[in-house]
Amino acid sequence: MIDFDEAVRLILDAAHPLEAETVALEAAGERVLAADLKARGDAPRTAVSAMDGYAVRDADLATLPARLPIVEVAFAGRADVPSLPPQSCARVFTGGPVPHGADRIVVQEIVGRDGNDALFETRPGDGRHIRAAGSDFATGDVLLPAGTVLGFRAMVAAAAADVATLSVVRRPRVVILGTGDELAEPGQALETPGSIPESVSFGVAALARQYGAEVIARRRLADTPETLEAAARQALDDGDLIVVTGGASVGEKDFARAMFAPFGLELIFSKVAIKPGKPVWFGRARDKWIVGLPGNPTSAIVTARLFLAPLIAGLAGRDAAAVLGWRDATLTTPLKPCGDRETFERGQRVSGSVAILNTQDSGSQKTLATADVLIRRRPGAPGLAAGDTADILDF
Template sequence: MSASGSTSWSSAGGSAPRTVAEHAKAVASLLVATASEDVPLSEASGRVLARDLTSVVALPPFDNSAMDGYAVRAAEVAGASEASPVTLPVGADIPAGRTDVPTLEPGTAHRIMTGAPIPHGADAIVPVERTDAGTETVTISAAADAGAHVRHSGEDTAAGQVLLTAGTVLAAPQIGLAAACGSATLAVRRRPHVLVLSTGSELVAPGTPLEHGQIYESNGTMLAVAVREAGATAELLSFVPDDVDRFRAVLAEKAVAGVDLVLTSGGVSAGAYEVVKDALTGNGVEFGKVAMQPGGPQGAGRLRLDGAGVEDGVAVATLPGNPVSSLVSFEVFVRPALRAAMGHPSPERPVVSVRLDGALGSPAGRRQFRRGVLDARAGTVAEIGTAASHLIGALARADCLIDIPAEVERVEDGEPVDVWLLDA
């Protein structure tokens, strides 16, 4: 450990690389559980419920009709049939939303619409299809048992009942339930805010002419989208040049209170001009190797910024610059950490075991994440592209990652492999 408190877990001294599990734990430890905030229902989709939601009303809140038809006393139409219909005077119309519902007098019927309150005195609904649909009098040609086509108050949920428990991921059905029970807002876990930086003097904005030696910037945009798809918020700051002083100045300006994680790509390998590594070493961020491919060079820690007003430092995860390495590293380390901080019950990607279509070799001692295409019907997965970490075209066509353990050097055709589902 240096005098400043920063270490390299895989240095020239020969210490072993971290395992994937060890580095995932290190990144996850940087993010604490986010606090709750109240948001309108329209903004709650995809969020995680922060506390139990209890209904303040029963659902349905009152007995109501399940059909368009006529509210009756079941005993008064017990003998009705096509051959021997029963005719009753229609005492009132009850549309949905009527609040001054008159009592059903004996020997009468009320015309009623779906969702309208059942009048006092009625105990059954005769569907309009079993009548002549009269408005002054109605001729009923079928009997109705007591309770027929009546939705009873509280049969779905009772007042005071817990509707949704904390930790529920909210989607349309859950938000619809909250609205039906009268909730205008929901308490959800706050989204972590991530500052995404891509470094490299060779980077230029897409849509502008390239000069020889330049490439279009893609990692920042890609990672910012990945952050948002994970449920967090992202602020993208691109084209930080390969200049240590400028990089530190940008961090001092941007990485202040309100930023939960600084996420960088590039500048973390062992060569010259590794601006991220040079700028952050000795300031609370550790760098080294993880026993994986792609994505070996990694960094993580809490960056100390003098005068920034952040006592514990700012959480930083640094990813390699090759685009496949960068996004695979995000999937393996950053995405589950962000989702865990938001309280997701299943922060990791779903994993299924299928048969490999073809054979794959894998370097000893490194856990491989190969791009794949899943054939769900056949229960097989095939690699797309190669193991090279710059082939983003193959990554864009992949729908899963083939996870090959570090101790496995070859998987034969037809053998089972675990795959991470990227579209689930």
């Protein structure tokens, strides 16, 4: 059995990005760039107006009031760039090309109209309201570096680069295997004597997707060696990462690790000195990663957040270490002294502080839904009072 920090180190050592693949721009949201994204052209491609107004030469407004004929109209999308003769102006709309020879755009709010003439009576301010060609970015500029997560803001820049496809890190394919004869599919448990709804795999699948995985299968398995071994073989054929829930204790039907033995299982760690979640384990078989989670719902989801989340994030090209971003928070409720195992209490944010949830049972599911932080307690740590600070992690 190893301590938490050593287990995290082993997880981070394994969390290297998978290979790149090319996807359509519209399918790239929340993926991770595998290569720098460079602009195909200048933006804007020519000088454009930043406001609705009138393009003028400064010399033609040297004396006010001034009356200038409108000789051109430029809307956004106009392909050619008009020229502006002296002693004239052009009606230009936001995004429209600025005529050659114009020095500024005068906003329409301070310009009068008399037929086809524009009337200038007020001196324009200092702003010229012109976006110069290439002022946003130039051809070949790196708009997004490799490693960027393509969130909603980054997707705007990706599209602005004028590319139809992107090179992104391949998402890890995850297979989730839920073990236990007592488990039934939700919606069937009440009709099956002695069974309970299988709930853990649904939470694990949601967490895996949140941190960048593609969940390709979620299978519920009976505790028979033949069934489990066949499922292990199929999972290793299909996935990059297999998550097994339950079956990792010391009972007669705990086959979670044994099911991978025929495929050369290499255990990296078998237990971690934490509470909840001591039975969590991590290994490799046929060059595929395997994470074993406890069967109790809270234990499974806590350990998934601590170990599975950074592993998936790293495989997907994200910053695995950043997923474990601990920070200080003020407690609104006291904490008892910690025992001999590192403990992760469940808490809830309350007005910028953190309250400890009353129920810390590893099988609790109702309370689990309200927890949004984990509070880290070191082995043998003294009790904490309300108002003290503690290490917390978003949960």
